[in-house]
Amino acid sequence: MDEKYMRRAIELARKGEGHVNPNPLVGAVIVRDEEILAEGYHARYGDLHAERSAFANLKTDATGAEMYVTLEPCCHYGKQPPCTQAIIEHGIRKVYVGSDDPNALVAGKGIRQLQDAGITVETHVLKEECDALNDVFFHYITTHTPYVVMKYAMTMDGKIACHTGASKWVTGEEARAHVQRMRNKYTGIMVGVQTVLADDPLLTCRIPEGRNPIRIICDSSLRTPLDSQIVRTAEEVETILATVKEDPERIAAYEEKGVQVLVTRQKDGRVDLADLMEKLGERKIDSILLEGGGTLNYSALQAGIVQHVQAYIAPKLFGGGEGFTPVRGIGVDDPAQAWILTNRKVTSLGEDLLMEADVI
Numbered sequence: 486m487d488e489k490y491m492r493r494a495i496e497l498a499r500k501g502e503g504h505v506n507p508n509p510l511v512g513a514v515i516v517r518d519e520e521i522l523a524e525g526y527h528a529r530y531g532d533l534h535a536e537r538s539a540f541a542n543l544k545t546d547a548t549g550a551e552m553y554v555t556l557e558p559c560c561h562y563g564k565q566p567p568c569t570q571a572i573i574e575h576g577i578r579k580v581y582v583g584s585d586d587p588n589a590l591v592a593g594k595g596i597r598q599l600q601d602a603g604i605t606v607e608t609h610v611l612k613e614e615c616d617a618l619n620d621v622f623f624h625y626i627t628t629h630t631p632y633v634v635m636k637y638a639m640t641m642d643g644k645i646a647c648h649t650g651a652s653k654w655v656t657g658e659e660a661r662a663h664v665q666r667m668r669n670k671y672t673g674i675m676v677g678v679q680t681v682l683a684d685d686p687l688l689t690c691r692i693p694e695g696r697n698p699i700r701i702i703c704d705s706s707l708r709t710p711l712d713s714q715i716v717r718t719a720e721e722v723e724t725i726l727a728t729v730k731e732d733p734e735r736i737a738a739y740e741e742k743g744v745q746v747l748v749t750r751q752k753d754g755r756v757d758l759a760d761l762m763e764k765l766g767e768r769k770i771d772s773i774l775l776e777g778g779g780t781l782n783y784s785a786l787q788a789g790i791v792q793h794v795q796a797y798i799a800p801k802l803f804g805g806g807e808g809f810t811p812v813r814g815i816g817v818d819d820p821a822q823a824w825i826l827t828n829r830k831v832t833s834l835g836e837d838l839l840m841e842a843d844v845i
């Protein structure tokens with residue numbers, strides 16, 4: 486076994502980022518006598534799985550070769566026929582697997598099928614690195630609700646804007662470019678109506694060949710202006726308004742402009758975020774970048790829908806501005822009641838830092 490081939494498979498898997506959801510990112514490498522015979526990855530939802538894409542790239546026969554694949558090969562008929570069948574037919578001798586596939590249709594059965602066909606299987610090769618590719622998929626396939634990433638940019642004194650409300654810019658170019666990558670990676674982007682009223686944002690992805698996230702506005706009482714940029718561009722970029730206000734006339738006015746209106750259960754007169762997540766999950770939205778602001782962020786934490794937090798931190802101080810913090814509401818009474826985050830990771834982005842962690 487040579488870990489370098491699994492590292493290559495991980496690198497290949499990442500190429501599908503933003504295009505395979507709600508499927509996982511998967512990469513595969515076929516090796517014989519220390520020579521790579523072919524490589525493949527899952528590039529687009531509905532297209533060939535990584536293993537079959539590698540077989541399609543073969544220029545020679547693969548009998549007796551070994552395969553490195555970042556996820557347990559599937560054994561079910563979905564949008565694609567089972568990968569196990571292709572591995573068996575090509576005479577692969579040994580398969581190295583990174584992550585287990587928790588999809589109930591696979592979940593260990595893929596590995597068993599290979600073993601039953603006489604193929605040697607070694608599992609959990611670079612498992613941690615392979616697992617890190619698919620936080621979204623593992624969450625979505627087991628809960629059927631989106632993986633939610635709460636994101637904000639703040640100064641070292643914890644401000645997301647000045648007392649005037651001005652927030653362009655808190656962080657520098659590299660940090661902002663990283664946010665654009667996240668908008669490409671996650672399927673949806675969610676903000677509260679207060680952000681729409683304050684900033685009139687577009688919430689699109691501005692990287693070349695990037696994909697626009699589905700825009701989701703939490704707007705309990707339908708205050709989103711019909712002439713806001715988001716409503717005006719709803720024909721081109723999928724847009725969902727989540728509300729509890731059943732006002733047929735107002736709803737028809739949004740729908741006429743291409744906005745989808747989703748009426749959810751209510752909680753204290755507001756959108757019930759847990760119910761909204763179930764409804765978005767049913768629409769195959771596997772992940773959401775939550776770009777706040779502070780009131781929605783607090784509600785999201787309280788509703789228990791947040792899986793991951795990304796804090797971009799700029800070496801600056803704004804001072805003042807009590808309201809302009811990333812998480813508002815009343816907060817906890819005591820440090821002992823804090824939301825505890827785990828798997829902390831820090832990345833340097835130009836002058837700024839990205840500190841991220843998982844919500845337990």
Ligand code: AOF
Nearest residue numbers: 511527534535558559563564565568588
């Ligand atoms: C693999 N290799 O590259 C991927 C796998 O609807 P389908 O046919 O695309 O199947 C989707 C399911 O297959 C997905 O939920 C996951 O369990 C597995 N994805 N498996 O062997 C791949 N993308």
Ligand code: ZN
Nearest residue numbers: 534558559568
């Ligand atoms: Zn497959």
